[in-house]
Amino acid sequence: MKPIDDFYYITGNKIPYDSLNLIQLYFPIIGQDALSLYDYFIHFFDGGQKRHKLSEILNHLQFGMKRLEDAVSVLGAMELLELYQSKGIYYFRLKQPLSKDLFLAHPAYRRLLSAKIGDVAVQELNVQLPKDAHNISKKFSDVFDNLESASVSVQPKPAPHFDLENFQRLMQRDGLRFKDEKADVIALYNLAEKYELNWFALYGLAKETAIKKVISPQRMLVKKQQTAKVQQQKQQTETFSKEEQIVLREAKAAEAELFLSKIKKARRARITQDEKKLLEELAQMNFLDEVINVMVLYTLNKTKSANLNKSYLMKIANDFSYQKISTAEEAVLKMRSFAERQAAAKTKQVRSAKSNVPEWSNPDYKNETTAEELQELAEFKKRTLAQLRKDGE
Template identity: 35%
Template sequence: MRAGDSFTMVNRGKTSFDAETFRLLYLPIIGTDAFALYQLMLSFSTGRISHFLEYLNIGLNPFVEALNKLTGLSLVHVYDDHTRLYFKVESPLNFEEFLADEFYRQLLISKIGENRVSGLSKTIEPKGKEISKKFHEIYKVSFNQPDEPQGQGAHANNNFDMGAFQSLMTRQGLHFNDENKEVLALYALAEKFELNWYELFKLAEQTANADKSLNVSQLTHRLSATHEPQRPLSEFPKAFADLIVTSKAHEPEAFLKQIKAQAGGFVSNDERKILAHLSRQNLVPEVQNILIHYVLVQQKNATLSSSFVNTLANDWMRNKVFTAEKAVERIMERNEGAKAKAAQAAAAQAAKRPAKLKKEAPKWSNPNYENKTSQEQLAKLEKIRLESLKKLKGETE
């Protein structure tokens, strides 16, 4: 986005705006630059970005930051067709809608505190008997007409129901550590990963701490890892590809029982405790299954050893192994590392051995040997031979 870019407002004059609500509820969240920019957008119809910069007396970077804050709350939508920018300004929530929405309420609490928000929420209750008429008493409505589609903003179509999420938390005995901070984080995760409240709750339940408090950090890691592009099964060796598929279809204890039964063994109480510990450490079931297979089948151990299992589990947690594919990749890396170490050890051992002396064969033993001795040299050799024979005869006589 540049100062010279042209823009057009696509819905000028079609926005409702309550200045007092905007000041009291939105200003603390979006800040003064975004607050002023939104109101200026209600007045402009077309122009260049530089017009905003001149009116607001700010640079391009603060303008972009202010615009991002407005888009983040669905107050403005931005479209770019590479020739100009199109801005669509949405109406802010009214006072009651804002404070009744748990997401916006928690966002405001994070800025001005719960006491002030509670003060804003106080209203004067009417007295006496209500004599208002019901809608159906005054207006005749035909129920045969098809339903009108309702407008949906970014927050309106978010199917994350915090009320339902917290109700299920209560039933399952879960609780927050820092409610305001964690509620906002849950909204952000639900939007980023496009999850409804129940999908997010099941993951939050799996990653909760041992004391049943939510572990938002662990939940974030899990979601980030599971939403990364996974390596296709076709790229794994067939045995590992089959293992990945099987690991996703069984709970760890059932998987362990199956492996033990194939070997004629049984699951011990100590092994059940190890599985329970892995679950408390938030190791995903499919990853537990890969770990079980590695220890018992690939390493040919008769039982699960807590020290060995915990060493692997700690390594995998540190390396953010939250899927069966990642676990298998980690095993393959471990195997490659073991092979490399073995090769290095063999080379080092070989280097320590004394070198064998190589005895060369005489040249004349070579079938291609060519005798290049001269006649003069042969005569000398014959003389030496004869003299040696005379000496030998003299010694023997």
């Protein structure tokens, strides 16, 4: 976006200005710039009658372009504004703030507000019904029993992207917990929206990637990102050797602790507490179990020990983290290239050592010196001897 760019308001997009909910609910989250921009759009709305320049907004609000872009992003994220573009022209569509009930029922919005003004202040915003009060209002079906003759159009209220209440009920059943409820719920909402997951699918992902029964939104994200790579890596399957395919199959089949336990059992050893802590540390680095398993297997084979060498394993982990390795296939290819580099370096070292040995020491050496070269060599020797005699006199 540039100041000279044109924009229109969307035709027929006139909405009432809800200052109460904007100030009470949205302002602590969106901040002054976004609120000022929303106010500007409300008060300068012209029904899409004419073209405007973005510089008009900048001049009136005394904004720079960066502040305008940030404010547009925030309003869009909070569903107060939609930005469209067609043939180089921008179009702004305004949206009404949610009612207080719907806003506070939204799991991510409520926790964003709590993070800004505190739980007590948010609690005070709730509608306070009298104790023991019962809702005796008539239902729609009680009044409009003849649907064919009823001409009333009822707009269903928008539902949150995922049902937090049911999500938490399954958490309680399975013994899962949040590390930081406010931050985790916001992260879960982002995942649900980004990958269009319902609450049940989201819970399955959370359970699969939890660390010691603690939900890890970061590992959930890595798992979803991994899916995008699977198709590419399926095409690469033929490039893996039989041994590598066995490693991939085993690495994907077991959790990290179970995988290590199986290797240990084959070596007549047991997992130590330090090794359990090391596996958890790798999980906290957001590695999935299948990647951890590849690192563990390579470390044990390389160090030729029944115990994990933490220093060696963490070197691999840091490299994997930097390279953003998120699948077992990527891990195997990375370890293969590492082994190939080591082999090439060793070969180069051997060749370098051989180059210091005179060629004539080789039993297969053949002297291919020409007659001319022999004559030049003889004259060089004669000149050198003459020079030595002269220096000695």
